[in-house]
Amino acid sequence: MHMRKPVDGAMEASASRLKAPTIMGRGRWAYVRPAAASQQRVTVKTKIQPAAKAAAHARYLEKRAAGLDGQDARGFTATGDDVDPKGLAEEWSEDRHHFQTIISPERGDRLDMRRYVRDVMARYERDLGSRLTWCAVIHYDTGRPHAHVLIRGRDDRGGDLVIDREYIRHGMRTRAMEVATKELGLRSAQEIAASSEKRRRAPEAGIGQAEGLGKAAGWQLHLNVPAERWHPTTQAVLADLADRGLPYQMHFAADKAKRLTVSVGPYDDAVRVARELDAAFGERLRDPTGKIARDDVRLSGPVWGAFEPQGDRDFTHWTVKGLPLERNAARDLRGLRGAERVALRDGLRAAADAKLMERYGAFYAGSERVRALEKLRELQRGMGHRY
Known part of the structure; x- marks a missing residue:
């Protein structure tokens, strides 16, 4: 009996397709002590994604102007700096999956974030019983520095890296808190109380408190702050908002200026906070004169705002402070002129206004309602809006 001679390279190709046996549930047996209240707070979120999506996510991680002081974000690994995440991710295309992890310490501004991430990943390796292939990028384009980490599967x-789901849910966060606590020390009683008060006040800022409202419900303030992440004015505004317990998001505009969007809640609170911010920082904030949209109203100096109930399908056009039109109502105004048009328009607005008042209450009402309406009418006349 004769054996067929293998074709050149066939054995090598076959060997390259062989994988080591998969060890299921890595991290299951790692003892992770429950986090104490005095430990530094860290948010950790991990998603398991197909390996084919790794390269696309890596491109997002290196987004422009998200690094320190508005520089472009660059990747790093356990041993190297200025690494290309896309190049690494492309090498993983034949894998079954990869992990996308966000590590966001509450006091990330006090940490050397690269060293911190490396220390956290070293603890993950110890718990999982395997060296990890990973690449991370630090983003500074939000209220707190945070790391995006790509972990090869x-x-x-x-073999395939299969991590126990309980370790993903709890162990990874606890290890990150341990490293942050080692670097910064335990939180004081005052810090714990302030953090608890901030979480308690968050719902009072108008976040999801009325039926039908989305996460960004209620009145929102908009501010143009200096572009540099560590600019004294930017830092002062962020600290002021943190002291007030107001949630905010930071966005880069086309001109690399940073826009802060602050969720406030009822209109009266929006006016009060806008005036206080203007008194404290007005001379240092960028003035948005000429850039106010139809649905915005100047509340104080360079601070402007808009009422943005989300998820409500009864209204498709929103204007400032009580001048919406119900779905398709604008069609009834077409072809009308003079007093007849004015009467129908006012009737439509009054009906929509009453409906919103009934539905959203304090999120919509305000003692300065009339003045806001007048500001809107002046703005619309100046911009030539028909409605």
Whole structure:
């Protein structure tokens, strides 16, 4: 009996397709002590994604002007700096999956974030019993510095990296808190109380408190702050908002200026906060004169705002402070002129206004309602809006 001679390279190709056996539930047996209230707070979120999506996510991680002081964000690994995440991710295309992790310490501004991430990943490796192939990028384009980490879905033996779900849910966060606490020390009683008060006040800022409202419900303030992440004015505004317990998001505009969007809640609170911010920082904030949209109203100096109930399908056009039109109502105004048009328009607005008042209450009402309406009418006349 004769054996067929293998074609050149066939054995090598076959061997390259072989993988080591998969070890299920890595991290299941790692003892992770429950986090104490005095430990530094860290948010950790992990998603398991197909390996084919790794390169696209890596492109997002290197987005422009998201690094320190508005520089472009660059990747790093356990041993290297200025690494290209896209190049690494493309090498993982034949894997079954990869992990996308966000690590966001509450006091990230006090940490050397690169060293911190490396220390956290070293603890993950110890718990999982395998060296990890990973690449991370630090973003500074939000209220707190945070790390995006791409972890390859292969262990150091070449098998699929399968992590226990309880370790993903709890263990990864606790390890990150341990490292932050080691670097910064335990939180004081005052810090714990302030953090608890901030979480308690968050719902009072108009976040999801009325039926039908989305996460960004209620009145929102908009501010143009200096573009540099560590600019004294930017830092002062962020600290002021943190002291007030107001949630905010930071966005880069086309001109690399930073726009802060602050969720406030009822209109009266929006006016009060806008005036206080203007008194404290007005001379240092960028003035948005000429850039106010139809649905915005100047509340104080360079601070402007808009009422944005989300998820409500009864209204498709929103204007400032009580001048919406119900779905398709504008069609009834077409072809009308003079007093007849004015009467129908006012009737439509009054009906929509009453409906919104009934539905959203304090999120919509305000003692300065009339003045806001007048500001809107002046703005609309100046911009030539028909409605």
